Amino acid sequence: MMNEVIAVENLFDGNRLHKNQIIKISNGMIAKIAPQEKVNTPDIHSENFVMPTLFESHCHLFLDGEELDTKKRSEYLKSNYDTMLNTALQNIKRYRENGITGVRDAGDIKLINMEVRNLVKESGFTVICPGQAIRKRKRYGSFMALEVDDAKSLVDTIKKLSETGADTIKIILTGIIDFEKGCVKEIPQFSLQELTEGVNAAHDLGKTVFVHCSGRDGLEIAVKAKVDSIEHGFFMEQSVLERMKEYNIAWCPTFMPVNFHMENPEYCAWNQQSVNGLKRILENHNENLCLAEQLEVLLLAGTDAGSYGVSHGVGLWEELKLMKKAGLSLEAVLRSATSIPRKQFKLKSNTITAGSNANFIRLTQCPV
Secondary structure (H helix, E strand, O other), X not given: OOOEEEEEEEEEOOOOEEEEEEEEEEOXXXXXXXXXXXXXXXXXXXXXXXXXXXXXXXXXXXXXXXXXXXXXXXXXXXXXXXXXXXXXXXXXXXXXXXXXXXXXXXXXXXXXXXXHHHHHOOOOOEEEOOOOEEEEOOOOOOOOEEEEOOHHHHHHXXXXXXXOOOOOEEEEOOOOXXXXXXXXXXXXXXXHHHHHHHHHHHHHOOOOEEEEEOOHHHHHHHHHOOOOEEEEOOOOOHHHHHHHHHHOOEEEOOOHHHXXXXXXXXXXXXXXXXXXXXXXXXXXXHHHHHHHHHOOOOEOOOOOEOEOOOOOOHHHHHHHHHHHHOOOOHHHHHHOOOHHHHHHOOOOOOOOOOOOEOXXXXXXXXXX
């Protein structure tokens, strides 16, 4: 793609959707973008939909989400380093095949994400990683997180992770969801004082903080501590979203894992009560996602890929479809996987504009 002229029916430049545009490419760079009626150029190639490459904002590279045998998944967590590294590299390949050029990993106990980051950094693929996440002792998250006991050990661990190369800090604030009861199991892992001290320590070191968090109690602590991003965020509330907007806190809603359980209850032997609970949880998530757009909360598209039934690569496209199905506007959906994460994570923009590299995705139809 050195010199070319493309007639595009739908051009999403990273921020807005434009109809019937001409893109002129010279020496691999975008020389000009203009409405079709203003350009009279022979030898034009036609495309239905053109958009920037994507960014996945929440995944676990070392896990294989396509493995549905629970016994094998459990055994896999005992695998050696090389086996997990190979899985992660295969997942990077899947991302590339699906037009995704960067991910934010959400942590693993063996630091596979850091090794992958170093291996692919010269290839044009970006991996942002925390190394290991952080959890309270004996609480949820053993496969991805170091244990701490109090505010002091939390701060000390954040400093250690920063010194050993973490790009960002991941904290597990709440546990998993009880699908039947429609609530988060157990109380938050960290108090407001503990989390605030951790967030302040990370910020002093120039690191952002993203937290695994769902449920009213955890969400209240997260916004009051002024974290940088809330991951999952089930049982979200308007008052929380309003403060997220005020404090510039992003939300990565990760529909895919819960949606997989709802659509495939046979894999986990969920009864009808659980399925009904899953539906209610997702309906509430849909409503709050649309409210977040109205309030102009920063939205990040992430899948929690590696979780049960959630594939790396293609899973991000499925996540975007779920966000669109929830009622989010097309532009908001696409921004959540293009311009917003790149700005949020301080990466080079890949917005399609005159003077930028001609590195974009060509599609036969609207992807979501």
